[in-house]
Each structure stands twice: as structure tokens, then as C-alpha cells.
Amino acid sequence: MTGDRLIIGGYEFKSRLFVGTGKYKDFAETKKAIEASGADVVTVAVRRVNITDRSKENLLDYIDPKKYTILPNTAGCYNVEDALRYARLARAAGVSDLIKLEVLGDERTLFPDTVGLLEAAKILVKEGFIVLPYTNDDPIVAQKLVDIGCPCVMPLAAPIGSGLGIRNPYNLKIIMEMVKVPIVVDAGVGTASDAALAMELGADAVLMNTAIAGAKDPIAMAEAMKYAVLAGRLAYKAGRIPRKLYATASSPIEGML
């Protein structure tokens, strides 16, 4: 599908699969999985540098920021203040103005605190960040994020790392219909069919980490996800047949004995 590009905040992407870099065995595996996924957008976290063991390698030695769009996140932030701090640190570390904004509400579900999210998004947009918000599958919050100035909305399919798949396809569909910016389904995907379903619903992209990194063979799963996202996108654009209760023969009756 050449020409079927995704544009978010002025950035243009060929692949509609965004991948995380957490939970891999090592950087070599991370690199191979990302290559197999065909992703352009790669998420990273911001953490303290290990100052006692400087032999530790740097992730960005493996994931070339010239080749990939690095999307830093505010993972692990449970309040507006922390999320702002991490977003500003990510920008200071010098990759770009992009930030995947997470403000979490609860450790067990990792569900977003959408009140905090809206507050933080408003401030960061004012500071010139390109804010990609991780949010709940709530259409009203999604619209508010767009009104604030977010160039896309990233509703969850299911809790982060749960692998439960698309739990609420109807809400996601409503968000896709209501909101006039790209929708990235973020979190909850378990396997390839989940990613395909998200794309068939009309998502503009899917973001995942655990589904690939946690698979028995992460590199093979990364490749599976690449095809799932492509297949789902193609099926969405092709337009599926309506569901009917009864059969419709596909072979002609004419010419039968």
C-alpha cells in the first residue's frame, strides 16, 4: 500500500505498527524484533543513567534515531507533576518534541488518570510538545484531548501488558468516528488477530510492546504483527461485507444438472 502514509504532528510514517522496547532479553533481541516488525515509531522510557557500571550499553546504540522516530514516554508517572518532569527531561535528552504522555491512575490496572492526563496535556501542548496521549477508551476524553491540541489519540484496547485484546470494540469505533485525528490503539493486544481487528475497526495504527517482547519467539511475533497490521489496514480500506444471519450461495445455480 504505497502512498498510504500516516501523519501525526507533522511526522510521516510508512508503518502503522508502533513498538515498545521494554522487556526484551537484550538490546540485540530488541533490535532484531524492531527490524522484523517494520515499525518506524519506537517508544522508549526515560530513566537514571547507571553511573556505577558504565560498561552498560546504550539502547540508542542499537536503535538508530536517524532510522526510527524515537517516542519517549512518561511511563510510571502517577501524577501531573511527574509526567511533566519526565516529558521535559525527555525533550532535554534531545531526540524531539514528541512525547507519549501517560498519567496513570492505579498500579494494578495501569489505567490512565484521564483528569490528570488532560491537565498535563494542556500544559505540554502549550510548551510546544507534540503530545501523543495514552488514554482510556472514552470518546469524550478523546475529543477533549483533541480540543487541547493533541495530534492523535491513543486509547487502550485492554490494560497494558494484559494481552486481553480488544475489549471494547464499540467504544473504539465511536472514538474513530467522532475524533478527527489519527487513532492509535495502544496497549492490550495479545496476538496478531487482535492487531488486525484494531485495524479493521478503522484504527490508524497500533502500538504494542508486551505482545511482541513477551512472546516465546519475539522476532517471529514481531513479523506476525507487521502482517496483521497490514492485513487489517487493507481489509478496512477494502470494506468488509455486511454480516447476515443466513447463507448466500457463492456458486451459481445455473448450469447445474
Added chain:
Amino acid sequence: MMTEAIQIQVNGEPRGCRADATVGDLLRELAIKTERVAVELNLEILDRKEFDQRGLKQGDRVEILSFIGGGSSTDYSVRVS
């Protein structure tokens, strides 16, 4: 005596450094490349250009951060059937 004149905190750990040291000196001493790191001095995020100008003083808290692997927040693993 030039060395170990003041005590600062770097990434939560106490550390001695020269009284006339700058943030840039500290990064060089730790063999940290300045590209792709962010430095916070007493909660103030520094511009990379300031590293060699900002001097350290007794009790300063320095945070040095960089990018690591991450997708979303760490999982809370509870298996469902």
C-alpha cells in the same frame, strides 16, 4: 587540596567532587557522553549548552537520565485463565 572538597548527590548516591567542578566536569569524570542525556540540577533541567558553565556546590542534587527500553508502564502481572 583540589580533590573531594565538596559532597554532592548524583542519581541518589553521595559523591565527592572538586569544589570548582562544573556539571560538564562531572559528566566527563563519569564517562557519560552528553548527547542524549538530560541533566537536572536541584530539580532544574539544564540546557546542554549550560553543562560547562554550571558549577557544583555542596549538597547539590544532580540527576542524569537517558533513554532505556520501555513501551508502557511496567506490567502488573496477574494471570487470567
